[in-house]
Amino acid sequence: MPANAFNNFTEYGIGIGLRSPHYHHILTRKPVVDWFEIISENFMIDGGRPLRILDQILEQYKVVQHGVSMYFGSAESANREHLRRLKELVRRTKTPWLTDHLCWGSVDGRYTHDLLPMPYTFEAAKITAQKIREVRDFLEVPIAVENVSSYAEFHVSEMTEWEFLTEVVERANCGILLDVNNIYVSSQNHNFNPSTYISEIPASRVAQIHIAGHSKYRKYILDTHDHPVIDPVWELYAQAIQRAGHTATLLEWDDSIPSFQEVHDEALKANKFLATESLAAAV
Amino acid sequence: MNLMSLQRQMTRAVMMPLTPREGMRRVSSNGRSMRAIAAAFIKPNDRLTSFDRLEIYNRQYWFRILSSLAEDFPGLRAVLGDSRFDLLAQAYLSARPSRSFTLRNLGSRLEGWLRKYPTCAGSRLKLALDMVRLEWAHIEAFDGKAELPLTAEDLVGADPSKLRLRLQPYIQLLDLRHPVDDLLLEFRNDRNTTFASNAFEELRKRKRLRAIARLKPTAIFLAVHRLDFSLYFRRLLREEFIILTQLRAGETLRRAVESAFRESSIAVAERPSCVQHWFQTWATLGWFCQADKNEIPSQIRIREDNEI
Known part of the structure; x- marks a missing residue:
């Protein structure tokens, strides 16, 4: 049953990212997986093997699109070619919702291919929300924006990250893809309490949750998606589920990718928290 | 500082080539102190200066695009050798930063750029150009429309x-x-053989050099x-x-x-x-x-x- 207007897919359960080292396993063994998240840009192409594999996956699994280069927060307008290709893919996958990051990465037509942090200003929130609305109207699919990990903060910021996220999603009237690992990483890099972040965001807008691992360096933490989820991140996940209710959850593992089974087993650990939440809701 | 100004400022810094030790340069292309530039718009914290924080993004940018280009052009890397390829890649990506939302198109302008700056390929320009054309054709054929x-x-x-x-x-x-097709297939077969040792890597490099020298x-x-x-x-x-x-x-x-x-x-x-x-x-x-x-x-x- 839908939890609210932005979390219409509570039955989606636990998914994992579709990654090329697992293609053979998935297509030959057909493991039971609630859903797969694809990186949209990997399939915004004209033809060839990637689209063939995607079509085979679509025959058997639910797929949700996740983008890495829409750059809602870039001051320049959206790239029309990007939008055209993305819409083609949306039609192909019939993704029930679409996610990308609350960040920027291009300026004057030059792309950094990175998820660069936003200055938390009202001007940036207004520009970002406007672009989210435009993209949603063009693609005709619900959108949820993901909080990113960051390693820098700007002098010009006028609010906290969670206040900025709230400002953007309220203005755009869109959902949140809450990445609890990113909250943890940024909290360590910027000295804030990650629990406060989760308490302060509008829980009713949380459409999806990301969990992942990261790498710890001497003076900062990098969001590398190459390790299992650590306990403090699971604790944040539990808090997020407690606030947002049963929410589609996705484990990201993008580097040093282990076997399919290992990745899936790690993702399924989320079941423990989802079951607790379901029990609490029933009581 | 408005959003556009901040993003232009940061993009200039992020796209600035790294030092030979893979750190951020101390001085910008117009002679300004990068410490002063970073401090003007990025907050420090108790562990990192503004410069340190900006440097994380500068390094990530170059590591990402250089590894992506190397992944797309293994044949060119073998033809030029690691050092010359790295110099060429940095020069190319500095002159022609990505104008596409996808890294897939990073090498789309490499042939044209190399024709304009032929010295970057040293004495193997014609062979390098053939290899660039073949490897770009490979990318285009892989996901082209049918x-x-x-x-x-x-x-x-x-x-x-x-x-x-x-x-x-x-x-x-x-x-x-x-006949760069034969050469590329040889390199690719070679790459699929995985032995994690320095001695084997040296052997592989010598084998490649011999294959290139033999090529008429x-x-x-x-x-x-x-x-x-x-x-x-x-x-x-x-x-x-x-x-x-x-x-x-x-x-x-x-x-x-x-x-x-x-x-x-x-x-x-x-x-x-x-x-x-x-x-x-x-x-x-x-x-x-x-x-x-x-x-x-x-x-x-x-x-x-x-x-x-």
């Missing part, structure tokens, strides 16, 4: 003087001065194509190449065939059977699709030997 192949019924009653056959968009046709300039014509979603290199005769490039340019079947045999050494008596055999092969491979009536013919020429 249309419904032409069937025999589509050709019933067609007049060769009017018939314009259309090649599958994913097929890439190349005229090259070196020889003009080849090549089609990079797909079959069952796998990529293949198919060597073509000069006449085959001309027919295919002429058809791609929108010429009629008759004119394409006439052009192919204009300076051909194939005996006149053998030509009909040759053409029949080629077309049978190409049709079996699904290379033809429905003609686009709006396509405008254009002149196609073959590269002269001394042309770069």
Whole structure:
């Protein structure tokens, strides 16, 4: 049953990212997986093997699109070619919702291919929300924006990250893809309490949750998606589920990718928290 | 500072080439202190200065795009050697930063840039250019568009003087001065052998150097194509190449065939059977699709030997 207007897919359960080292396993063994998240840009192409594999996956699994280069927060307008290709893919996958990051990465037509942090200003929130609305109207699919990990903060910021996220999603009237690992990483890099972040965001807008691992360096933490989820991140996940209710959850593992089974087993650990939440809701 | 100004400022810093020790430069291209620039818009924290924090993004940018380019052009890397390739990659990406939302297109302007700055390839320019063209063709053929192949019924009653056959968009046709297809396949087979030792890596490098030294300039014509979603290199005769490039340019079947045999050494008596055999092969491979009536013919020429 839908939890609210932005979390219409509570039955989606636990998914994992579709990654090329697992293609053979998935297509030959057909493991039971609630859903797969694809990186949209990997399939915004004209033809060839990637689209063939995607079509085979679509025959058997639910797929949700996740983008890495829409750059809602870039001051320049959206790239029309990007939008055209993305819409083609949306039609192909019939993704029930679409996610990308609350960040920027291009300026004057030059792309950094990175998820660069936003200055938390009202001007940036207004520009970002406007672009989210435009993209949603063009693609005709619900959108949820993901909080990113960051390693820098700007002098010009006028609010906290969670206040900025709230400002953007309220203005755009869109959902949140809450990445609890990113909250943890940024909290360590910027000295804030990650629990406060989760308490302060509008829980009713949380459409999806990301969990992942990261790498710890001497003076900062990098969001590398190459390790299992650590306990403090699971604790944040539990808090997020407690606030947002049963929410589609996705484990990201993008580097040093282990076997399919290992990745899936790690993702399924989320079941423990989802079951607790379901029990609490029933009581 | 408004959003656009901040993003321009940060982009300039992030895209600035790294030092030889892979750190952020201390001075910007216009002579300003990077510490002062970073401090002006980025907050420090209790562990990192503004410069340190900006440097994380500067390093991430270069590591990401350099590794992506190296992944797309392993043949060029082998031809030039690691050090020269790294210098070339940095120079190319500094001059031609990505203008696409996807890293897939990072190497799209490499051939043109290399022709403009030939010294970056040292003494192996012609070989490097051939390899760049082949590796870019590989990317284009991998995920290029495929249309419904032409069937025999589509050709019933067609007049060769009017018939314009259309090649599958994913097929890439190349005229090259070196047999770089063999070289690339050798490198790729070599790369698939995994032994994690320095001694083996040295052995592999020496093997590659020998393969490059052995390679003699020889003009080849090549089609990079797909079959069952796998990529293949198919060597073509000069006449085959001309027919295919002429058809791609929108010429009629008759004119394409006439052009192919204009300076051909194939005996006149053998030509009909040759053409029949080629077309049978190409049709079996699904290379033809429905003609686009709006396509405008254009002149196609073959590269002269001394042309770069």
